[in-house]
Amino acid sequence: MNKTRxxxxxxxxxxxxxxxxxxxxxxxxxxxFADLKPLIPKFLSYILSxxxxxxxxxxxxxxxxxxxKVNGKVLWSNLHLLFWxxxxxxxxxxxxxxxxxxxxxxxxxxxxxxxxxxxxxxxxVVIVNEGENSILAKAIGKDLKGKASSILxxxxxxxxxxxxxxxxxxxxxxxxxxxIPDKRIERAFDKKK
Numbered sequence: 606m607n608k609t610r611x612x613x614x615x616x617x618x619x620x621x622x623x624x625x626x627x628x629x630x631x632x633x634x635x636x637x638f639a640d641l642k643p644l645i646p647k648f649l650s651y652i653l654s655x656x657x658x659x660x661x662x663x664x665x666x667x668x669x670x671x672x673x674k675v676n677g678k679v680l681w682s683n684l685h686l687l688f689w690x691x692x693x694x695x696x697x698x699x700x701x702x703x704x705x706x707x708x709x710x711x712x713x714x715x716x717x718x719x720x721x722x723x724x725x726x727x728x729x730v731v732i733v734n735e736g737e738n739s740i741l742a743k744a745i746g747k748d749l750k751g752k753a754s755s756i757l758x759x760x761x762x763x764x765x766x767x768x769x770x771x772x773x774x775x776x777x778x779x780x781x782x783x784x785i786p787d788k789r790i791e792r793a794f795d796k797k798k
């Protein structure tokens with residue numbers, strides 16, 4: 606399979622995820638600005654999740670930039686990632702609907718944590734596929750930022766049982782860590798030219 610087809614499919618799924626998230630925010634019944642107030646938690650959860658989906662889309666693009674061949678392991682590990690990402694709208698909707706309640710923050714963290722594990726698996730499969738001495742493997746290196754993110758998700762999940770706002774802060778910190786795109790892969794391929 607051509608990697609372009611795989612990228613197009615992944616882009617389509619991510620676009621649908623974003624579409625589903627925005628459709629969860631319903632138009633208010635009233636016509637006053639005060640009628641927008643109940644939408645604030647939904648909108649805030651949407652913003653955070655939009656950032657997360659954007660981060661995965663961006664990093665997926667860079668990861669697949671270094672991919673030269675697609676095999677079954679790459680296909681299935683990519684689908685595994687897309688599965689967990691497809692649960693983001695559910696956890697986002699629940700979190701926004703219930704004003705960041707503890708259980709919703711726990712579910713949100715679990716979805717983010719499992720998405721990060723799925724991305725790590727995809728990354729490892731791509732590296733093995735390309736070779737441990739490939740430019741991609743060298744660019745990713747030890748992936749400390751990825752590992753730190755997974756640890757922060759676990760911290761957020763645990764803290765969600767005690768304080769949903771501290772839990773949310775952990776998820777927000779991870780998003781801010783990744784908001785600026787990871788340029789390791791781009792720089793590695795630019796050096797090759």
